[in-house]
Amino acid sequence: NAGVTQTPKFQVLKTGQSMTLQCAQDMNHNSMYWYRQDPGMGLRLIYYSASEGTTDKGEVPNGYNVSRLNKREFSLRLESAAPSQTSVYFCASNPRDRYDHEQFFGPGTRLTVL
Amino acid sequence: RKEVEQDPGPFNVPEGATVAFNCTYSNSASQSFFWYRQDCRKEPKLLMSVYSSGNEDGRFTAQLNRASQYISLLIRDSKLSDSATYLCVVKGEWAGNNRKLIWGLGTSLAVNP
Numbered sequence: 001n002a003g004v005t006q007t008p009k010f011q012v013l014k015t016g017q018s019m020t021l022q023c024a025q026d027m028n029h030n031s032m033y034w035y036r037q038d039p040g041m042g043l044r045l046i047y048y049s050a051s052e053g054t055t056d057k058g059e060v061p062n063g064y065n066v067s068r069l070n071k072r073e074f075s076l077r078l079e080s081a082a083p084s085q086t087s088v089y090f091c092a093s094n095p096r097d098r099y100d101h102e103q104f105f106g107p108g109t110r111l112t113v114l
Numbered sequence: 115r116k117e118v119e120q121d122p123g124p125f126n127v128p129e130g131a132t133v134a135f136n137c138t139y140s141n142s143a144s145q146s147f148f149w150y151r152q153d154c155r156k157e158p159k160l161l162m163s164v165y166s167s168g169n170e171d172g173r174f175t176a177q178l179n180r181a182s183q184y185i186s187l188l189i190r191d192s193k194l195s196d197s198a199t200y201l202c203v204v205k206g207e208w209a210g211n212n213r214k215l216i217w218g219l220g221t222s223l224a225v226n227p
Binding site: 008040041042043044045090100101103105107108 | 118146148156157158159160163201205214215217218219220
């Protein structure tokens with residue numbers, strides 16, 4: 001099992017460009033999440049999907065859109081990138097059948113917006 | 115006051131030392147507590163959950179003090195491979211259909227030979 005995979009690993013964009021970050025998990029998990037991690041800010045939830053076909057906003061959704069394509073895949077789209085979106089983006093999943101709800105993270109995408 | 119606070123460190127300790135970190139949380143209604151480990155430029159990984167009665171996993175011991183609103187992580191017999199950032203995570207109030215996970219900024223540990 002690959003766990004949670006993310007593509008690309010690195011990306012440089014110019015202000016105003018768009019891109020989609022891809023995430024897939026092969027653990028048959030119901031819930032999937034997108035986080036960003038910035039120095040001095042900790043991990044912040046952008047969007048999450050409790051199950052296939054549903055998505056909800058997290059703490060910092062502005063400037064992003066998501067698609068839960070199927071149970072395996074959850075993509076994050078930046079329609080018009082801004083320098084403030086320079087960050088490390090992590091996708092995560094959890095099975096939601098355990099009390100402690102462990103989050104399984106992908107390796108991250110390092111995004112720079114110039 | 116931040117919802118979850120950690121001493122950023124760094125904690126520099128020699129191999130074999132015992133080291134402890136605390137994490138304070140502001141919301142007394144917080145439900146569940148976790149310690150994650152994050153290696154440099156890697157993703158966070160669950161180290162252990164923190165139960166009311168405390169729990170131990172090998173060299174690692176986690177404790178919860180609800181009265182003083184903090185959790186702790188004790189690492190005994192430190193190894194070089196323990197060098198990482200340790201993130202405190204608190205599951206708090208409902209936000210939509212999920213309880214909100216609040217992540218601390220982490221405590222950096224460097225174990226030296």
